[in-house]
Amino acid sequence: MRYFPIFFDLDGRDVLIAGGGEKALQKLRLLAKTTARLRIVAEDVSADIAAAGIPTLEIARRSFVDSDLDGVALVFAASDDASLDARVAAAARARGLPVNVVDGPGESNFIMPAIVDRDPIVVAIGSEGAAPILAREIKAKIESWLPARFGRVAQRAQALRSRVQGAIADPVVRRRTWEALLQGLWRNAVLADDADTAERELSRQLDAARAQAQPVGSVALIGCGPGEPDLITLKAQQHLQAADVLVVDRLVNPAILEYARRDAIRIDVGKEPEGDSALQEDINRILVREALKGQRVARLKGGDAFVFGRAAEEMAAVRAAGVPVQVVPGITAAHACAASVGLPVTLRTKVRQFAVVTGASADGPVDLDWPALAQPGQAFAIYMGVRTAQHFRDKLLSAGAAPQTPVVIVENGTLASERGVATELASLAQAVTEAGIRGPAVIFVGLDWASAGLSRPDKVEVYGMHRAREGEPAKAGVAAAHAGQGRAPRW
Structure with missing residues (x-):
């Protein structure tokens, strides 16, 4: 590993961008998401930069001078003039400042990763400059996996930290409770902007923790589509990756289980036509039993759970046991x-x-x-x-x-x-x-x-x-x- 990945604290610090064209604008759009103070130095500044309306941005319409580096924490050389970029980079390196030359990794002492932004959750993907197209491909896959509001879960969790800390003294029980909150119904309610459901689930989990009981589990009835693994929904994939227990029907393609955690418990309840099969009452009992252990249960069905999938019976049984349950629709076989x-x-x-x-x-x-x-x-x-x-x-x-x-x-x-x-x-x-x-x-x-x-x-x-x-x-x-x-x- 040549480049060591770190996250740099820019809160209230100065960042210099030398350049006023498209390259500078691209960096400005990214840096504007931070709490840094931004400075652009360039003789010609594009209208898009001038009209950006970034309150933390200061623009100096002149040539770069070495004193522009005074007090700066981070430097970007982003002009269309290779000789100017080289001069900026050399001056920054002489002061021991981290500098990035856009499209010039040889002149840089740090490089920019592809970034997935779900503030405050941020994922950085790097290829050490060897294959940025591959990094972008990975970024696209992660973008599709993480819900758009994913950062809201982390923000809400941070706001609740002192409340959970005060309610649960035992660190083991506290960790299990956080797992139940961040990977179960509370998280899904936050993503759906359902504050009432989120508060009820938080109260349920805190009450269970105070009683030294297992955290309250949940059940997701998931339609896995007609068989082709790529046809499952993003929401189904997210539930699979969070599930502790998988309760699997016969018609679910085994390849779909590759989306699940390796350590998830797998229970086969496949129904063979005119052959041995699990009784529906037994399946209902399995769902309730595992959820009451505090497990996140994913009930996997072919097609759509509500189209001849007997999901209504399973939902009724789980609700009667006081366990939260939700349905994740799938593409119908028809x-x-x-x-x-x-x-x-x-x-x-x-x-x-x-x-x-x-x-x-x-x-x-x-x-x-x-x-x-x-x-x-x-x-x-x-x-x-x-x-x-x-x-x-x-x-x-x-x-x-x-x-x-x-x-x-x-x-x-x-x-x-x-x-x-x-x-x-x-x-x-x-x-x-x-x-x-x-x-x-x-x-x-x-x-x-x-x-x-x-x-x-x-x-x-x-x-x-x-x-x-x-x-x-x-x-x-x-x-x-x-x-x-x-x-x-x-x-």
Whole structure:
């Protein structure tokens, strides 16, 4: 390590910027965030600098002289004149002053990092001048991870320090309480500017600490999206990084768990269709049990927690135990799968409503409003419908749905193993069987590309009679079985 990273106290100190153009303006914008007294020395000063309106800025419209360095703590050589910058740097080094020459690391005795500013939380990223573009890339990633109001959490914590110190004498309990506050519901309430919730949570944690009890935990019900790790939300990522315990469903991509802390406890509660699974009551008990230990619990679900995710039952159980709970929405599987194959779920003049229905029921075959779903112009997505495809086909046809109603099946949507299959309602069950669809899959009924003026993507396979009519090789057993049933759906 050639450059040692430090944070320099500029409160009330003088900083000199030699230069009056764009380079000087860039440094001025950054330094204006500090409490330093700023001085610019340059014969020509840009209108942007002159109009900056920085109360701590003094401008001297003249050439640089060595005496400009008197009393200065930090120096920036930021003119467009290389010889002037070199003279400023040499004079500063002769006095033992830290000096930075903009775009001149060889003349500098300190360099500027890429900075993520969440005052008073500040992150500096350096590459020792070797690859500033990489430093900017890292800065962008950190910017996306840290909420815009993140500094407010540190400010509020500083304001509460004496209150917490006075309420909790035991240093171990005090540390656990700070962890619970800064990584749990109190922090989220501060970020949301919800002062009432923040104060209630602070009181809860202080009461628990006074009673020498475990700090009060919390539960976050997190929708992890359809599977592609990059499709989880920033808020979900933040909760994953803060969680002490992960309670994980089967459909959550293991790659998403890489966003979590390595030391987080992981509890698998995956539900296998027609196989062994954790009972919902057991999952509820796990969430409550871990939260009452003072843990920050992240309940990870595929798709969106409130779309066939049984999050309402879990929320009710956690609230009944007096544990704070919140929901972090995720991208729904239906929307993500449709987007992945370029299939619009609404069209302004043709498809004006879109429904999501379940294909599975704990009470046996699912019962829906079949006449309503069979109406012309209806469009809907079936979740968990692979095993009940024949049931849906028969019920919809019996209710009057056209046999040629377009159907699109998307299996493992957004993942590398994704498959898309286009067929028609009359061929739905056969297409599922012959294509070897095992799930997880979303089945779209009443949607097609042609209605939107689009063409079917090449990656989407076709099963049904229309394939033979278009001169394409028909999938054995499907096209032949339904030949002559009527016109083909539009692909």
